[in-house]
Amino acid sequence: MTAQGFGLPYPVELKLEQVQHTGSFKARGAFNTLLSTNVPAAGVVAASGGNHGAAVGFAASSLGHPAQIFVPEIAGPAKIALIRRTGADLTVVPGAYSNALEAAQAFEAETDAMQIHAYDAPATLAGQGTVMREWEDQGLTTDTVLIAVGGGGLIGGALAWLNGRRKIVAVEPETACTLHAALDAGSPVDVDVSGIAANALGARRIGQLCFDLAKEQVQSVLVTDADIAKAQSALWHDARQLVEPAGATALAALMSGAYVPAAGERVAVLLCGGNIAPNPLA
Numbered sequence: 001m002t003a004q005g006f007g008l009p010y011p012v013e014l015k016l017e018q019v020q021h022t023g024s025f026k027a028r029g030a031f032n033t034l035l036s037t038n039v040p041a042a043g044v045v046a047a048s049g050g051n052h053g054a055a056v057g058f059a060a061s062s063l064g065h066p067a068q069i070f071v072p073e074i075a076g077p078a079k080i081a082l083i084r085r086t087g088a089d090l091t092v093v094p095g096a097y098s099n100a101l102e103a104a105q106a107f108e109a110e111t112d113a114m115q116i117h118a119y120d121a122p123a124t125l126a127g128q129g130t131v132m133r134e135w136e137d138q139g140l141t142t143d144t145v146l147i148a149v150g151g152g153g154l155i156g157g158a159l160a161w162l163n164g165r166r167k168i169v170a171v172e173p174e175t176a177c178t179l180h181a182a183l184d185a186g187s188p189v190d191v192d193v194s195g196i197a198a199n200a201l202g203a204r205r206i207g208q209l210c211f212d213l214a215k216e217q218v219q220s221v222l223v224t225d226a227d228i229a230k231a232q233s234a235l236w237h238d239a240r241q242l243v244e245p246a247g248a249t250a251l252a253a254l255m256s257g258a259y260v261p262a263a264g265e266r267v268a269v270l271l272c273g274g275n276i277a278p279n280p281l282a
Helices: 026-035 051-063 077-085 097-111 122-137 153-162 178-185 208-214 225-239 245-256
Strands: 012-016 044-047 067-072 089-093 144-148 167-173 218-223 267-271
Touching (some): 026 051, 051 067, 051 077, 067 077, 067 097, 077 089, 122 208, 144 153, 153 167, 167 178, 178 218, 218 245
Parallel strands (some): 012 267, 044 067, 144 167, 144 267
């Protein structure tokens, strides 16, 4: 959809991935992985900040495979409840995403379940890239696309599909900036993660696949938690779109001035998730 408002003097084209199955783009990568490989009898296992776990649980249930999901406590009650509704077995672990990943890797070693990585796996990244393929098929006309970055699966898939045909701007919270730090360092590095979008953009280190694609292709900008909260509110008031903080992060770059389009530059924003905690209708 194309929207006016947000305090901007130009229209913004939006891709509404918050209305995708399980409330984020993540179902794309989960289904692509499961449909392109032989799943063992032990089923699948995944670590997640919340959205990936829900997607894997939904995809596995839809295709008849058992699923074990590990999430950190910061995933929050809304995402934890969503994962449980998929029918997956769920374990909540103390700490952050990295702690959930360690638990998932241990489960994989013990059971021979197949690990579905949230972002740094070819099948996951290719599945997320179908967002951009679909958007172009739907008539995307913009010069530039702004995409929020956590571990890098979504933006990596977009970069792989576009192959330089459009400008991609990577947007991250100042308190969870894995790609920005990697670009500064010249390779992926660990970062401390916190802030209102940490349960979706909370990877400690950017995926290698994303970094290899992004290091020559993206402009990286940072936004504050206040910027994200303002964009989240504007999406509801100006466009009646309910998104979680991660889903508003890319728009925050335009509203805050972290990214200023050139005269006549046409811009698009990918809204990546809508699993708000707490539930706004609770």
